[in-house]
Amino acid sequence: MAMLEVKNLEVYYGMIQAIKGISFEVNQGEVIALIGANGAGKTTILHTVSGLMNSKAGSIIFEGKDITKVPGHKIVSLGMAHVPEGRRVFSELSVYENLKLGAFTREDKQEIQDTLQMVYKRFPRLEERKKQTAGTLSGGEQQMLAMGRALMSHPKIILMDEPSMGLSPLYVSEIFNIIKEISSSGTTVLLVEQNAKKALGIANRAYVLETGKIVLEGNAEELLKDDSVKKAYLGE
Numbered sequence: 001m002a003m004l005e006v007k008n009l010e011v012y013y014g015m016i017q018a019i020k021g022i023s024f025e026v027n028q029g030e031v032i033a034l035i036g037a038n039g040a041g042k043t044t045i046l047h048t049v050s051g052l053m054n055s056k057a058g059s060i061i062f063e064g065k066d067i068t069k070v071p072g073h074k075i076v077s078l079g080m081a082h083v084p085e086g087r088r089v090f091s092e093l094s095v096y097e098n099l100k101l102g103a104f105t106r107e108d109k110q111e112i113q114d115t116l117q118m119v120y121k122r123f124p125r126l127e128e129r130k131k132q133t134a135g136t137l138s139g140g141e142q143q144m145l146a147m148g149r150a151l152m153s154h155p156k157i158i159l160m161d162e163p164s165m166g167l168s169p170l171y172v173s174e175i176f177n178i179i180k181e182i183s184s185s186g187t188t189v190l191l192v193e194q195n196a197k198k199a200l201g202i203a204n205r206a207y208v209l210e211t212g213k214i215v216l217e218g219n220a221e222e223l224l225k226d227d228s229v230k231k232a233y234l235g236e
């Protein structure tokens with residue numbers, strides 16, 4: 001059984017249908033990439049899976065449980081964390097306070113403390129800057145903070161929306177290395193990216209979206225060699 005199973009999903013903004021019957025699955029331990037041009041529907045899918053938006057039709061099954069109508073904060077407690085597009089850190093709060101907020105569904109203080117140490121180990125720069133307000137961090141550091149905050153909920157699966165957006169090439173490589181590490185440490189990853197080359201470089205499998213539909217899916221390595229993918233998404 002897949003860890004996450006999305007079936008025939010349809011999502012609307014008013015009268016406009018953004019997602020037109022999409023199905024995909026994510027298995028435990030995989031890194032799955034959703035790639036596609038601006039406006040293809042990637043962000044809408046992540047919002048719907050993590051309970052921030054409602055679907056009109058279809059179902060979302062997480063670890064065998066139907067979460068189609070479960071609200072976002074409950075989905076976090078089930079073990080799914082979302083790193084939103086544009087990071088959305090609380091810029092007035094310190095790095096430490098932002099991280100603590102990520103643990104809002106947890107109660108055991110010792111466990112929260114242990115996870116915090118794990119996050120600091122993965123992102124030494126966050127520990128160095130733990131007292132600094134988040135708004136004063138660079139874009140790459142804010143992305144790390146958004147990822148660290150998601151890890152504070154101790155998720156089984158992490159949904160990441162455009163983590164490389166607006167970052168310098170050096171930071172992009174660093175962020176992708178960190179995603180690989182998060183995956184190696186046992187967290188399943190669903191990754192939305194416009195940087196298809198980088199995303200396919202770390203993914204096991206990928207789905208290619210066009211205007212609310214999946215037009216291609218497969219093994220990431222094979223998609224990297226696919227002529228239509230090369231032409232449309234890899235700039236080759």
Ligand code: ATP
Nearest residue numbers: 013016018036037038039040041042043044045194
């Ligand atoms: P991006 O990388 O720009 O976020 P995306 O692939 O994530 O693109 P979505 O943001 O999910 O795409 O948008 C999918 C479709 O839904 C687009 O046609 C977009 O114009 C439309 N859409 C998105 N947000 C809204 C909204 N708030 N109101 C109306 N239409 C919207």
